[in-house]
Amino acid sequence: MNNKQLGAIGEKCAAQFLKNKNYKILEMNFSCCYGEIDIIAKDKNSIVFVEVKTRSSTNFGRGMEAVNFYKQQKLKKAALYYINKKTPVFSNIRFDVIDILIPNDQDIKIDHIENAF
Known part of the structure; x- marks a missing residue:
């Protein structure tokens, strides 16, 4: 699996994770001249811009x-x-x-950092 495929899987997992937390997904992969936002969601009265980072190992950090x-x-x-x-x-x-870690097909570890910056 290449990095693009791994990233797509991670974004789908992240979107489902947020839906399970009662977030409403407004857009995925919003792109403009300044870059891309992986997920834009609504959480109560907040608009949440979410960056998803997916790795298959921690060899190069989280x-x-x-x-x-x-x-x-x-x-x-x-x-x-x-x-x-x-x-x-x-x-x-x-x-x-x-932050999503997928070391193999069975194990998925998700860390959600709210108000990350």
Whole structure:
């Protein structure tokens, strides 16, 4: 399985995980000139921009470690673009990271970091 396939599986797992937590998925893989947002969801009165990082091992670190300052700035710009373009009304904006580890086909470990940055 290549990285793109692993990422797609991780995003589907993350979306299902959020649905199980009563989030409403608004969009997946929103793309604009500033970059891509993996999942945009609604949690009560909050709009949540979610970055999903999926790994098959921790040999090169956890996925959440890849959401560095540069990546955070890109996500913030893309989120502002989304808000200005779609004009949704939300009282809160939040950025979450979902770190998924899939070492084999049976085991999936999901860590959800709310308000990650």
